[in-house]
Each structure stands twice: as structure tokens, then as C-alpha cells.
Amino acid sequence: MSILPPHRLDLAGHRRRNGVVPWVAYHGDDGRDRLVEAVEAAGLRGRGGGGFPTAVKLRAARSRRSIVVANGCEGDPLSRKDAALLTLAPHLVLDGLQLAAHAVGATETVLCVHAGSPVLPSVTAALAERDDHVPVRIAEVPRRYVASEESALVHYLTSGDARPLGKEPRPAERGVRGRPTLVDNVETLAQLASVVLLGPHHYRAARTDLVTVTGAVRQPGVVELPAGPSLTAVLAAAGGETEPVQAVLVGGYGGTWTTDLRLGLSGIPAVYALPASACGLEYTAKVLAFLAAESARQCGPCMFGLPSIAADFAELVRGGPSVHRLAHRLPLLTGRGACAHPDGAARLAASALRTFGADVTTHQAGGRCRVLEGVA
Amino acid sequence: MKLTVDPIGCRGHGLCADLLPEVVRLDEWGYPVLANGPLPPELAAEARRAAAACPALALRLRKA
Numbered sequence: 001m002s003i004l005p006p007h008r009l010d011l012a013g014h015r016r017r018n019g020v021v022p023w024v025a026y027h028g029d030d031g032r033d034r035l036v037e038a039v040e041a042a043g044l045r046g047r048g049g050g051g052f053p054t055a056v057k058l059r060a061a062r063s064r065r066s067i068v069v070a071n072g073c074e075g076d077p078l079s080r081k082d083a084a085l086l087t088l089a090p091h092l093v094l095d096g097l098q099l100a101a102h103a104v105g106a107t108e109t110v111l112c113v114h115a116g117s118p119v120l121p122s123v124t125a126a127l128a129e130r131d132d133h134v135p136v137r138i139a140e141v142p143r144r145y146v147a148s149e150e151s152a153l154v155h156y157l158t159s160g161d162a163r164p165l166g167k168e169p170r171p172a173e174r175g176v177r178g179r180p181t182l183v184d185n186v187e188t189l190a191q192l193a194s195v196v197l198l199g200p201h202h203y204r205a206a207r208t209d210l211v212t213v214t215g216a217v218r219q220p221g222v223v224e225l226p227a228g229p230s231l232t233a234v235l236a237a238a239g240g241e242t243e244p245v246q247a248v249l250v251g252g253y254g255g256t257w258t259t260d261l262r263l264g265l266s267g268i269p270a271v272y273a274l275p276a277s278a279c280g281l282e283y284t285a286k287v288l289a290f291l292a293a294e295s296a297r298q299c300g301p302c303m304f305g306l307p308s309i310a311a312d313f314a315e316l317v318r319g320g321p322s323v324h325r326l327a328h329r330l331p332l333l334t335g336r337g338a339c340a341h342p343d344g345a346a347r348l349a350a351s352a353l354r355t356f357g358a359d360v361t362t363h364q365a366g367g368r369c370r371v372l373e374g375v376a
Numbered sequence: 377m378k379l380t381v382d383p384i385g386c387r388g389h390g391l392c393a394d395l396l397p398e399v400v401r402l403d404e405w406g407y408p409v410l411a412n413g414p415l416p417p418e419l420a421a422e423a424r425r426a427a428a429a430c431p432a433l434a435l436r437l438r439k440a
Contacts, residue, residue, distance in 0.1 A: 166384055299383040300407035332403050338383045 002208055003190050004224050005088050008122060011129040014091035019197050021095050026102065026196075032062075035103045039192060042200040047209070048185030049076075049251060051267035054192065060172035061104045061182035067175060068101045068109040068134075069157065072119065072186040073141050073148030076252035077290070079270040081210040082186045084222040086119035089190060090126035094136065096189030099196055101134040104182050108135055111186075112153055115140040145253075145294035149339045150183045152296070163296040164339035187269075211265065213238035215273035216245050231261040234271055244276040247355050253287050254344020257355035279370050281359050284352035285313040291345045302342040305333045309349050319363050326353065377415045378438050379423055381408055385434030392435050395426040408435070 009017060026035045040055035048071060061068075070093065074082040085093055094111075101109050113119055117140070127136055139157060141147050147162035150171060156162035157176045175181020184192075187210055195203045207227040211234050214220045218239030225237055231248055235241060247259050249272040257280060265271070274280055292306035309329055312322040326349065333346035353360060362369040379399060388406040398419060400408045415423055415437075427435045 166382070300386060300388050300405050301383070301403065304405035304407075305403075329404075332409065336381075336383060336407075336409075 002224050003089060003092055003187075003194055004084060004210060004222065008088050009091060011091055011126070014089070014095075018092060018095075018193075021099065021193070021196055026099075032103055032105070035099065035196070038200045039103070039195055042195040042203045042207075044188070044191055044195060045267055046185060047187035047191060047267065047269065049267065049269050054184070054188060057172070057182060057184070058100065058103045060170070061175075061180050063180045064105050064107075066104045066106045066180040066182060067157075067177075068097060068104060068106045069153055069176065069181060069183045070097050070100075070109065070111045070186050070189055071148055071150075071153060071183055072111060072113045072117075072123075073153075075114070075145045075148040076254075076270060078212060078214055078249070078252045078272050080212045081222045081269055083117070083119050085186055085190055085210070086113070087122045090122050091130070092190045092193050093186045094126060094130060094132070095197075096186075096191070096193035097136060098132055098134060099192055100182060100184060100189060104180070106134055106182070108137065110137050110139050110157060110176070112139045112141050112148070112157075114143045114148075116143070144296075145291070146296050146339060146341050149341070151339065153183055154181055163298055164337075164341075166338035209265070209267075211237075211268065212270040213273070214270070215248075216242045216275035217273055218242055228264050228266045231258070231263050231265065231271065234265065235261070235273060241273065242275070245273045246276045246278075247274045247280055248272065249274065249283075249348075253291060254340070254348060256347060256351040257284075258351075259355060277370060279317070279359060279368070280352055280356040281313065281363060281369070282317050284348060284356075285310070285317050288313050288345060288349060291341070291348075295341065296339075299337040299342070301333055301336040305329065305342060306345050309333070309345065313349065313352075316360065316363060319366060321364065323353070323360060323364070377417070377420055377423065379410055379415055379427070380436045380438060381410065382432075382434040382436060385432045387432045387434070389431050391429050391431065392426045395429060396422050399423070400426070 036058045044054040046052045072082050142162045149164050151165040154171050154175045155165045171181040208224045209227050212222050223237035247257050252270040288310040292310040295302045297303045312326045315322040330346045330350050333342040359369040393400045393402045399411045427437045
């Protein structure tokens with residue numbers, strides 16, 4: 001069963017294609033246990049990028065008064081798979097949301113999307129067709145990169161402040177309005193619904209991942225492939241390369257550059273294929289400038305460190321001697337923020353220096369590293 | 377015992393590095409970087425003083 005249909009499915013279409021959740025099989029407390037066991041047997045892991053085992057999260061958030069938050073914000077500019085799901089298969093996500101609510105004993109659920117998101121009409125129409133056991137509310141979250149980080153969503157839904165809260169307490173212990181809270185990415189919820197609709201064993205055999213592919217490919221967009229595809233397979237599914245690809249950014253703006261296309265992807269939501277004619281250092285400098293501007297400005301190492309490394313990269317592109325400063329600064333950005341925003345920026349910057357090392361030398365020797373063919 | 381910094385609470389006053397230089401150094405922006413590993417037991421009293429002296433109450437001492 002593929003989770004992304006070619007056209008939007010209303011409730012009747014969704015049921016024809018995917019069937020109906022067999023609620024009777026999961027009735028009561030025993031049913032809850034069976035549901036979590038099915039998710040565990042299916043080996044489901046989070047599809048927001050973290051890859052955490054979903055069954056563990058379900059067990060941790062279990063109480064009589066929990067809240068389930070479906071994260072459909074998709075703050076990363078290189079990712080569009082969640083928007084595709086909410087637009088084309090909203091009922092699969094909403095089935096998953098109800099199943100997660102039942103698994104943890106939730107009394108309410110919230111579906112989070114960015115304010116003014118283009119998915120709102122599809123989601124609103126889908127909710128109007130359903131008669132769900134646990135109420136679903138739509139929350140429009142500020143359009144900031146870190147606003148969809150787990151603790152930031154909890155913070156926003158509690159107080160209207162969409163900045164991250166830090167690692168403690170975990171949402172499962174004290175989340176929205178102090179209640180145990182499960183925050184799951186919308187693809188994770190769609191996958192959870194697939195586990196139940198197919199059965200865990202069939203699911204394991206037929207499991208697929210959604211990956212957003214952008215950059216030098218013929219058909220950029222969201223592709224669906226058997227789980228854990230290689231980069232080669234992902235690029236081929238997006239119509240193949242438009243020109244030779246020199247490196248791929250794996251995992252969005254806070255991800256890692258790689259040149260090994262045989263690399264298998266597990267839990268990676270987005271890849272960007274950098275064409276041979278472009279400069280990876282320039283691209284990275286632009287992304288770092290974006291990430292620096294998106295800091296919530298709560299933690300010193302992020303507030304000051306991100307603009308510093310963004311400026312270092314801009315200087316590097318201009319041929320300046322900032323490599324040594326970067327080598328000193330990058331290790332100081334990891335593990336020192338309330339969220340992983342600075343860690344992602346440091347990971348991206350460090351992997352760019354590793355991957356485009358030859359270009360660093362060229363830039364230092366005199367500016368631009370690449371001259372397009374046919375340009376004198 | 378283990379020292380931690382609340383990253384949101386910390387305002388970079390830097391008192392911790394004055395009071396406990398064996399464990400805390402400041403980065404170029406004035407924010408504390410803690411030495412790895414558990415706190416040496418002979419520094420427990422100084423660490424308690426440093427935690428109590430933090431103007432932002434962002435330096436915490438926990439049982440490791």
C-alpha cells in the first residue's frame with residue numbers, strides 16, 4: 001500500500017483505497033496494549049527526522065488525560081512531504097491521529113500547521129467529513145523554522161509563545177498545559193494508520209518512505225519508495241539528474257552533505273541534489289544565513305554563534321581566511337542550546353567543509369571556484 | 377555531582393568562570409563551556425557557591 005495517492009482522497013475514496021480502521025480489535029485497555037504492540041512489531045520510527053521508535057513514545061505518553069499533537073508544520077524549506085500528505089491523504093493522517101489518541105488515552109488532539117498554510121482547506125474539509133471519537137483542533141503556528149520543534153509546539157499551545165522550552169521536562173511527562181503530551185510528525189501518524197490497516201507483518205514487507213527531492217533532478221517533488229532507499233534510487237525516482245550531481249544534502253537545512261550516492265536513507269525526509277555547476281560553499285553560506293536569522297535568540301551560543309559562523313562562511317566564499325575561526329567555533333555550537341537548532345547548523349557547516357574541501361582551497365586562492373562551461 | 381547550565385536562563389554574566397575556573401571557561405561570546413565528566417568531589421563546595429552566585433540562577437548542581 002502506498003500512502004501517497006495520485007489525487008486527493010475524500011473520506012469515501014480513502015476508505016475504498018485503504019479500508020476502515022478495525023476499532024473493535026483495539027477496544028479498551030487490552031486493545032491499547034495490542035495497538036502499541038502492533039506498532040512495535042512493525043518497527044515504526046518517527047518520520048520527522050529524529051527516527052525515534054514510535055512505540056516507545058506511545059508508552060511514555062500514556063495516561064487518562066494526555067494530548068496528542070500532530071506536527072504538520074514542516075518548517076524545513078527543503079521538505080514538502082507533509083504538505084503533500086495533508087493535501088492528498090488527509091484521512092490517512094487523521095486515522096493515525098485517532099489511533100495515536102486511543103493508544104495513549106488522549107482526551108484531545110491538535111493538528112499543527114503553519115499559519116496560512118496551503119494545506120488548511122484540505123485539512124478543514126477532511127475534518128468536516130469525519131465523526132471522530134477524540135476531538136481534533138487545528139492550530140496555526142507562527143511561520144518560524146524553530147516553531148515546529150517539539151518543545152516549541154508544546155510551549156506555543158500552552159502559552160502562545162512559539163520558542164523552544166528545552167530538554168526538560170519531556171512533553172510525555174509535562175507537555176501542553178502540563179498534561180502528558182505526544183508530539184508526532186504527520187507522516188509518522190499516516191504510517192501508524194498503515195500499520196493498523198495492513199497489519200504489522202504485511203506492513204513490514206510493504207513499508208515505504210516519503211522523501212522530498214529538490215535540486216538538479218528532472219521531476220523535483222515528493223517521491224515514495226520502499227523503506228530505506230539509496231540516494232541513487234531516490235534521485236532516479238525524481239526523474240534522474242538534469243546534470244551531474246556533485247554532492248547531496250541529506251536531511252534538510254540542518255542535515256549533512258555527502259558524495260556517496262550508495263548511501264541508504266533511513267528516516268531522512270528531504271534531499272537536495274547540488275549540480276556540478278554550483279558551489280556547495282555558496283549554497284551552505286545562504287542556508288547558514290537563513291538558520292542564523294531563524295534563531296529564537298534565547299540561548300547565547302545560538303544567538304551569537306550562528307550569525308558568527310554564517311559570516312565566516314560568507315567570508316570564506318569571498319576568499320577570506322575564516323577556516324581556522326570556523327574550526328574553533330563549530331565544536332562550541334553542539335549540545336549547548338535548548339533545542340538542536342545550533343547543532344543542525346554546526347553539522348551542516350562542518351560537513352560542507354569536509355565535502356567541499358578542495359573548493360575551500362580554491363576560494364582562498366582567489367574567489368570563485370566554478371566557471372560555467374561556455375563562459376569566457 | 378554534575379554541573380549543568382540552563383541555556384535559556386543563562387545571560388552570560390560569567391561569574392561562574394571566575395568562581396570555578398577549574399571547570400568553567402567562557403566562550404568568545406561570554407557564555408560558559410563546562411568541562412566534560414563528573415565534578416571532582418574536592419570542588420563540590422566551590423561549585424555550590426558558584427551555582428548560588430549565578431545572577432540568572434542558570435547554573436545547576438545535580439546528583440550525577
